[in-house]
Every structure is written in structure tokens, then in C-alpha cells.
Amino acid sequence: MTTLPQHPPEGTGPVRPSAAVARAARVLAAAGVGSARVEAELLTAYVLGVPRGRLALADDLTTGQVARLDGLIRRRAAREPLQHLTGRAGFRHLELSVGPGVFVPRPETELLAGWGVEQARGRLDPVVVDLCSGSGAIALAVAQELPGARVIAVERSPEALAWLRRNAAERAGAGDRPIEVVEADVTAPDLLAELVGSVDVLLCNPPYVPDDVVVPPEVAGHDPAEAVFGGADGLAVIRPVVTRAAALLRPGGVVGVEHDDTHGAAVPGLLAEDGGFSTVTEHLDLTGRPRYATASRRADGQHAPIGVAWQTDSS
Structure with missing residues (x-):
């Protein structure tokens, strides 16, 4: 005490x-x-x-x-999270409602969101998908900064969905373009079947911490485990997301996936090995740690027989 x-x-x-x-x-x-x-x-x-x-x-x-x-x-x-005490979490230019049952958005995820905004900027009526949306941080940031974008947020947890819908309603009430909320499992092989081949930007901050990693008490005691841990190697959700991204993206569309700092080779490797992507790049966070990987859907829309090489960039 x-x-x-x-x-x-x-x-x-x-x-x-x-x-x-x-x-x-x-x-x-x-x-x-x-x-x-x-x-x-x-x-x-x-x-x-x-x-x-x-x-x-x-x-x-x-x-x-x-x-x-x-x-x-x-x-x-x-060690109750600060954001649970205030009921709010800052993310880029937003203040979001958060609390028990939803993952508190982290500052490092703003890098992925910013990359997504820049990738969608300049595209005509871009379609942007945010998988594992949680509080809606990424989706709502894109919708605020790119009013011309159609943004779809996907989440499966009933508790997180309540926060997502609340934040979506708040931002729509503030004048942002409303986002579309879809209740679904991002590992489903038929995820967003109606959008196959039509997505411009796909972003995902999945559960990616390996199961045996000890996390801070704020995370262990308050963030939902299903939003934190990603199986024995932390890649259980990322693997099917990579596969589905190749189907959902239009030729020239892009994907960005946040990952654990131990996945600096593994996630770019999954994108390269898929065969559906080019320009695979690993991005570092502001502390120099591997933080998210990106790639472009092959311009011909096909899968190459072998993976492509990838490079590292800083964010």
C-alpha cells in the first residue's frame, strides 16, 4: 500500500x-x-x-x-495506467476515450499512423483499412487528417468495440468524416471479402508480444491480454494478416504492420516471402528500435515465385 x-x-x-x-x-x-x-x-x-x-x-x-x-x-x-485514471489518451491530434477492456494506444504507434496518412495522401478517394483497431486510434487519426478517405476499422473484441464505437461517434460529432466499424476476426481467411483488390492502404497494430515475455504491470494488469500477446513467437496474428493484406490491396497499394522490437527481421521476412509484395522496408522508432514493417502490393497484382529483398529505414 x-x-x-x-x-x-x-x-x-x-x-x-x-x-x-x-x-x-x-x-x-x-x-x-x-x-x-x-x-x-x-x-x-x-x-x-x-x-x-x-x-x-x-x-x-x-x-x-x-x-x-x-x-x-x-x-x-x-500501477493503474494514467489513461485509465483520466479516461483519455492522446494520439497524434486526437484525444480518445479509453478504459478497461481496450488497449491504450502508444506514442510509437503514431509513427505507423503517420506513415499511413502520407501513403494515402494524394490518392483519389483512398480506401484505408485499420485491422486490430482497438480504440480506433489509427483509423480515426487517418479520418481526421484525410477527410477524403474511406476508413474501415476492424475489431473483434466486444469490449474494445464499445470503446471504438464511442470514439468513432465522438469524432463524427466533432465534424470528422465518419469511419466504418466492422466486427470481425482479422485472421479469418474471408476477412472483408467485398474489398478484395480495392484497398489502398492497410494498417495493423496487432497483438505481437511473445507469450513468455514479462510486461510492465500497467500492461499485465490492465491491457487486454488478447490485444497484447501474439502466441509463442508473437507472430500468430501477423502471419494471416500478411496473407490477407496481399488479397485486399489493389496493385500498388501498401501495407504497414507494427511489431515487437525482436521482429525486425521476422516481419519483413514474412512480407518478402509472401511473394505478393515489393519494396519491403523495416522502419525504426525514435529510439532506434525496429517498430513496423511496410511493403507495396506488386504492381501486376500477382505473387512472385520467390520473395523480394528488403531494406531498413528510420522513422
Whole structure:
């Protein structure tokens, strides 16, 4: 159990945001939370109802606000995800609703989403598919940034679908082009049969962590296991996704798949070995780790008898 340092005795007055942040940061750091100062600022700003950048100008915390912040800090120190405490997760230019039952989108996935946006940009009425959509982060980012795109988000988990539909409705209400939500298993051999040969950009952030990997407590205790773990080698979902992508993409269409940092050779290898792709490229994240692989559907729409070579790029 986390014990918070005591505030000054009752009656000494409100608490300055800077003092509340310093106190919260000490507790979070002691609990092993990374970026403790940043998270302390975010939680204090959340309780005050102000942007983090305006904390220095915010009013003091009332007694009630201090008690609320204390409760949030205890939960975060117990390694409940920050996004579950605030109910929101930032992703590119969006704020999405998240909570129990859905995978919290990660900053590194913004790289894949950005690559997808750039690939779709300039295509006439592009069709973009987001597999393993979860909260809808990738699909909704594309729809916001490319109003001319038709975006289809695919998810099978009933719990995640509830969050996906909620976020889709919120973004449509904000004026973004509505996306299409499809309840389906991305490993099904007949997935999106009506779109075979017509997809311009296919993106996927699948479950890819090998089953025996120990993950942080925020993940182990709160992210759905089916959205995290991808079988013994982490490739159980990626293999059928690669095969189905070759069928769904039009000639010249592109696919991007996020993967574990141990898959820097394996996933590009699967794309190359399929025979339906060219220009297979492995992309690194901002820390220099392998993060996602991309490829183009062969211009002739056929499968080559042998795989193509692939290269590494940085993102």
C-alpha cells in the first residue's frame, strides 16, 4: 500500500499546484513510475481542469481537490495506467476515450499512423483499412487528417468495440468524416471479402508480444491480454494478416504492420516471402528500435515465385 506524505494540518489553507506536483512526483517515483514528474503534472492539471501548460497560472487546489488528487496518485502508484485514471489518451491530434477492456494506444504507434496518412495522401478517394483497431486510434487519426478517405476499422473484441464505437461517434460529432466499424476476426481467411483488390492502404497494430515475455504491470494488469500477446513467437496474428493484406490491396497499394522490437527481421521476412509484395522496408522508432514493417502490393497484382529483398529505414 502506498502511503502519501501528509499535507499541512487542516486549516492552513489551499495547496499550491507546484507543491501538489512535487509531492505527487515523489510518491510516483518511489513507486517506480517512469516520468513521475510529468505524470504528476498531468494528474494535477486533470484535477484542476486546466491544460498541463497552464499549471503555473492555475488556482490553488481546494481541500476536495487535494483529496481527489491523493486518490488518483494512490491508484497510479499501484500501477493503474494514467489513461485509465483520466479516461483519455492522446494520439497524434486526437484525444480518445479509453478504459478497461481496450488497449491504450502508444506514442510509437503514431509513427505507423503517420506513415499511413502520407501513403494515402494524394490518392483519389483512398480506401484505408485499420485491422486490430482497438480504440480506433489509427483509423480515426487517418479520418481526421484525410477527410477524403474511406476508413474501415476492424475489431473483434466486444469490449474494445464499445470503446471504438464511442470514439468513432465522438469524432463524427466533432465534424470528422465518419469511419466504418466492422466486427470481425482479422485472421479469418474471408476477412472483408467485398474489398478484395480495392484497398489502398492497410494498417495493423496487432497483438505481437511473445507469450513468455514479462510486461510492465500497467500492461499485465490492465491491457487486454488478447490485444497484447501474439502466441509463442508473437507472430500468430501477423502471419494471416500478411496473407490477407496481399488479397485486399489493389496493385500498388501498401501495407504497414507494427511489431515487437525482436521482429525486425521476422516481419519483413514474412512480407518478402509472401511473394505478393515489393519494396519491403523495416522502419525504426525514435529510439532506434525496429517498430513496423511496410511493403507495396506488386504492381501486376500477382505473387512472385520467390520473395523480394528488403531494406531498413528510420522513422
